[in-house]
Amino acid sequence: MQCQTVLPGAECTFWGKQGCAFTEGSCQPIVENCEGCDRIVESSIGKVCGAYPAPEKKWAAGICNFATHVKVDIKTDDAKINPLKASKKAAGAKKKK
Ligand code: SF4
Numbered sequence: 001m002q003c004q005t006v007l008p009g010a011e012c013t014f015w016g017k018q019g020c021a022f023t024e025g026s027c028q029p030i031v032e033n034c035e036g037c038d039r040i041v042e043s044s045i046g047k048v049c050g051a052y053p054a055p056e057k058k059w060a061a062g063i064c065n066f067a068t069h070v071k072v073d074i075k076t077d078d079a080k081i082n083p084l085k086a087s088k089k090a091a092g093a094k095k096k097k
Helices: 053-058 084-093
Strands: 042-044 046-051
Touching: 046 053
Parallel strands: none
Antiparallel strands: 042 046
């Protein structure tokens, strides 16, 4: 249903016949870590997240997985793997079946 308070007219899964079903009955404002994210939207209570109603929780356990302004560097050991050996190893594994 459409939100009637913080983001009037915006489709929201938390809005129902009883109003907003989210904790404290409303979206929460963005936190400092959100600054620069494309998902920030202006609302009747200031800046909120258009993707998740509780930005503080999104950052509680590390980087927000919805963030558009933060890149996560995933380090792999790909450089150490010889592609030819890896290919032969994979082919050998298939033959053993
Ligand atoms: S997607 Fe994450 S970083 Fe972006 S505004 Fe929402 S909570 Fe903040």
